[in-house]
Amino acid sequence: MAHEIIDDPRITAVGLFNEAYLGLNAKLACQIAQFGLSPIEFEVLLRLGRSPNGQLRMTDLAAQTSLTASGVTRVVDRLERDALVKRTACPSDRRSLYTVITQSGQQKLNAALPEHVRLIEEWFTGRLTTEALDDLLSGLRTVRDAVRPGAEAGVKSAVQVH
């Protein structure tokens, strides 16, 4: 009855991956929510905040997040409604729009970040020795590079895997 494959250690490994990921994110989501933001809104703000001029085109946001173009439109809709970002025209391509973080968006981001980092330290990085953390990140990097759905910000040429 395939009673052995259902307990395959590889399935267990993925289960562990899931639990660790979801558990950690639940902790972080809770803190982010205190600033009136959803995790995806926080991520967009973060990516804008670390980009040159605090701006990114909608398409780039879609590539860097787990969202489709449609999803980006709506997240930016919400952030713009709350005056945390604004849309501005792209001079070189009139199809494109820049989403640029506002003063108020930067302030909210700066306000949230210290505690955010503290929580990451508390529930994740601080739980491991330097060496164990390096090992973990190295493994994650290997997996990330394998499954890269676009991966690194700003990457233009994506190698297609068969």
Next chain:
Amino acid sequence: MAHEIIDDPRITAVGLFNEAYLGLNAKLACQIAQFGLSPIEFEVLLRLGRSPNGQLRMTDLAAQTSLTASGVTRVVDRLERDALVKRTACPSDRRSLYTVITQSGQQKLNAALPEHVRLIEEWFTGRLTTEALDDLLSGLRTVRDAVRPGAEAGVKSAVQVH
């Protein structure tokens, strides 16, 4: 302008965690979809399949997945509509319901599992040396145990972390 904290390596680490997790799951979701299942439906089927008698109460399913009770109700609704599970009364507590996997559910699970494991091997476990995999899983386990949202199946007494 807090230009340093936004590039804190701990934030980067979480970003890496995200990319690896989402990328891997996208690969797996794609395969699962070929069997007409969403990832959460597959997970429910899997957890039922590895449980004694292929059954679990709604509440247990909620505890083991990332779903609320309401979410479990609806997932089981869909699976039951497709005849992959069925609800049966719990004799000892008439508030509770068992969700039990059907013959047809087992067959679908068995059909999906080999390729599922193969994909995990291809995109995850097979990318790492035995040692690197052990290190990765050990790190994940540490994090999981810290943030445990209920963690191990069947655990009854949950130690509350302040």
Next chain:
DNA sequence: CGATATTCATTGCGCCCGCAACTATATACC
């Protein structure tokens, strides 16, 4: 035993987001 509190599951409502269709602009090709 009887009243109160708790637990299991479901449901109405609303948000979020993917898909596919659509508009506008840009690029390619003859």
Next chain:
DNA sequence: GGTATATAGTTGCGGGCGCAATGAATATCG
């Protein structure tokens, strides 16, 4: 230069799921 194709972004629609309210059964406690 003009037509075909590709790309940027938005929108209607529909599905998935959380929250809070509800109903039913059980547990707790005076």
